Amino acid sequence: MPRLVLLLASLKLTLVTFVFLGLSVVLAYFNEVRTSPWLVLSLSLLSLNLLAAIATNPYFRRQVPLMVFHLALLAIVILIAIGRLTYFKGRAEVVEGEAFTGDFVEIDAGPWHPLGVEQVQFINLGTRIRYAPGPVRIGTENLVGWINDQGKPEQAVIGDHTPLIRHHYRFYANWNKGFALMFGWQPNTGEALRGSVNLPSYPANALTQARQWSLPGNVQPIWAALQFDDEPVPENGGEFRLPQSYKVVIRHGEQRWEIDAGQGGADIDLPGGRLSYLGLRTWMGYQVAWDRTMPWLLGASVIAVLALAWHFWKKFAQQPWNA
Amino acid sequence: MDLIGELRILWVAVVAYVLAGSISIFGVLLKKRPERTVLGLMLLGLALHTAAIALRWQRLDHGPFVTMFEILSSNVWSLMLAFSIAYWRLPSIRPVAAIIMPILFTMMGWLMTVSPGETHLPPTYHTVWLFIHIGFGKVFLGAVLVAVGLSGVILLRRDGRADGWFSRLPDSERLSELSYRCMAIGFVFETLMLIAGAIWAQDAWGRYWDWDPLETWAFITWIIVGISLHARLTFRLSPRLGAWLVIGVFVSAFLTFFGVPFISQTPHQGAV
Numbered sequence: 001m002p003r004l005v006l007l008l009a010s011l012k013l014t015l016v017t018f019v020f021l022g023l024s025v026v027l028a029y030f031n032e033v034r035t036s037p038w039l040v041l042s043l044s045l046l047s048l049n050l051l052a053a054i055a056t057n058p059y060f061r062r063q064v065p066l067m068v069f070h071l072a073l074l075a076i077v078i079l080i081a082i083g084r085l086t087y088f089k090g091r092a093e094v095v096e097g098e099a100f101t102g103d104f105v106e107i108d109a110g111p112w113h114p115l116g117v118e119q120v121q122f123i124n125l126g127t128r129i130r131y132a133p134g135p136v137r138i139g140t141e142n143l144v145g146w147i148n149d150q151g152k153p154e155q156a157v158i159g160d161h162t163p164l165i166r167h168h169y170r171f172y173a174n175w176n177k178g179f180a181l182m183f184g185w186q187p188n189t190g191e192a193l194r195g196s197v198n199l200p201s202y203p204a205n206a207l208t209q210a211r212q213w214s215l216p217g218n219v220q221p222i223w224a225a226l227q228f229d230d231e232p233v234p235e236n237g238g239e240f241r242l243p244q245s246y247k248v249v250i251r252h253g254e255q256r257w258e259i260d261a262g263q264g265g266a267d268i269d270l271p272g273g274r275l276s277y278l279g280l281r282t283w284m285g286y287q288v289a290w291d292r293t294m295p296w297l298l299g300a301s302v303i304a305v306l307a308l309a310w311h312f313w314k315k316f317a318q319q320p321w322n323a
Numbered sequence: 324m325d326l327i328g329e330l331r332i333l334w335v336a337v338v339a340y341v342l343a344g345s346i347s348i349f350g351v352l353l354k355k356r357p358e359r360t361v362l363g364l365m366l367l368g369l370a371l372h373t374a375a376i377a378l379r380w381q382r383l384d385h386g387p388f389v390t391m392f393e394i395l396s397s398n399v400w401s402l403m404l405a406f407s408i409a410y411w412r413l414p415s416i417r418p419v420a421a422i423i424m425p426i427l428f429t430m431m432g433w434l435m436t437v438s439p440g441e442t443h444l445p446p447t448y449h450t451v452w453l454f455i456h457i458g459f460g461k462v463f464l465g466a467v468l469v470a471v472g473l474s475g476v477i478l479l480r481r482d483g484r485a486d487g488w489f490s491r492l493p494d495s496e497r498l499s500e501l502s503y504r505c506m507a508i509g510f511v512f513e514t515l516m517l518i519a520g521a522i523w524a525q526d527a528w529g530r531y532w533d534w535d536p537l538e539t540w541a542f543i544t545w546i547i548v549g550i551s552l553h554a555r556l557t558f559r560l561s562p563r564l565g566a567w568l569v570i571g572v573f574v575s576a577f578l579t580f581f582g583v584p585f586i587s588q589t590p591h592q593g594a595v
Contacts, residue, residue, distance in 0.1 A: 136443040
């Protein structure tokens with residue numbers, strides 16, 4: 001047996017790699033970049049050590065459950081590596097009554113992720129979020145609709161513990177939601193546009209319900225704020241709702257406009273075109289995840305723990321506890 | 324029954340535990356064997372504590388999983404249950420109660436100082452995986468606690484007087500072997516706890532792992548348990564060194580279970 005393989009199979013090396021892995025996990029915990037070279041190196045070293053030990057240590061051939069446990073551990077490390085290379089994680093916001101068109105607020109994906117999120121389409125048909133006094137969120141129910149593979153319309157209520165799963169992308173709707181100001185933009189030349197300005201998540205950012213954005217072809221940004229005295233999230237419990245009485249404040253340079261609730265269609269002339277306020281709606285936030293290794297990881301983990309329990313059971317059955 | 328009634332029952336339970344612990348400590352010091360009384364008081368305390376938790380559960384319509392008071396109370400209950408089973412089934416190690424009970428007294432004292440205030444169960448906690456995850460975690464901590472008791476005896480035996488107090492217990496090699504068994508059970512159940520936690524996290528927050536303080540420290544504890552089990556095999560450690568490793572695991576597990584809630588608003592950061 002080559003000396004290097006024997007060295008790699010050493011139990012002492014296992015201990016060293018365990019300590020190395022522990023330190024890498026602590027480093028990853030305190031750093032923003034989680035998948036650090038230290039973590040990759042420690043897991044690679046542990047895998048090599050496991051592989052060499054399984055191949056050379058005769059103890060594993062005598063102890064089948066222990067071998068199965070270590071093989072399952074090896075499979076878990078390999079699956080995590082595949083998962084990190086191919087995963088997709090994103091955050092999207094979809095206004096009530098509008099369709100998800102593949103736009104994300106945040107995206108984080110592995111280098112080998114086979115992009116396919118553009119195949120996913122659904123409409124946010126409305127959200128019901130219940131609160132207990134406090135207020136404390138009790139649950140989120142978000143109605144979504146889509147066209148299935150047979151071309152027929154389908155609807156489902158998603159929310160806590162119930163994601164929408166389309167083309168292996170999982171859309172989780174839970175606490176993240178807010179208000180959206182709907183606007184139309186008619187440029188002096190060109191086609192009219194319609195869109196929304198999603199205000200920061202509510203009630204997490206209750207005191208900062210404002211956002212700045214730029215209109216197409218307009219260099220100077222526009223600032224819009226929503227002001228209200230209502231309780232969209234009732235202090236004594238109830239459902240999240242749109243404020244009944246509110247004011248939308250818009251600023252462009254030194255100019256300032258105020259639009260009251262119910263003034264949908266109010267127009268503001270700006271350099272380059274006309275901005276129309278169309279109304280107030282809610283937006284729903286979705287946590288999006290894609291990781292095809294998940295069922296395999298679960299399978300490998302269950303095999304690992306069953307094999308470990310089997311190994312200890314066999315070992316301890318040889319001598320009673322009360323001997 | 325209201326909060327006051329629930330707390331009265333809990334306090335009576337704590338008194339029963341303290342009496343059981345005190346009698347077992349005096350039993351070791353005076354080399355007496357009040358084992359039936361100790362077991363009886365532990366079981367009485369457990370019955371009353373179960374009633375207190377059940378009443379709170381019925382009143383709030385959720386289990387003891389959210390506030391520090393609930394986490395401490397349910398852990399004192401599960402640790403007492405784990406130790407009572409060991410006390411009942413393994414008569415030869417009963418004097419370790421003199422080491423384990425003071426650890427539990429500390430937790431009971433802490434429990435008495437935190438607010439028993441009420442709160443709602445976050446929507447992400449409405450899942451069977453919460454019970455499975457927490458159940459596995461409690462078995463893990465219970466097994467480690469018994470191992471700590473055995474390890475404490477091994478470490479105290481260096482002192483001549485303490486050696487006399489624990490002379491009725493098996494030799495340190497045997498205690499070390501039993502502590503290894505407890506750690507092995509703990510390792511299996513901590514692995515199960517991590518798997519169940521990952522399933523719950525995927526189900527509730529759309530990720531099975533997100534480096535939140537509790538999951539990270541639970542994994543670090545898992546690594547430390549792995550190191551301690553491997554070290555025994557690799558170096559054929561002396562009972563004393565093995566005992567120190569068990570103490571290390573317990574400190575890590577204790578900080579994970581009861582220290583992390585201090586740096587995280589909910590048991591799992593972002594849980595709501």
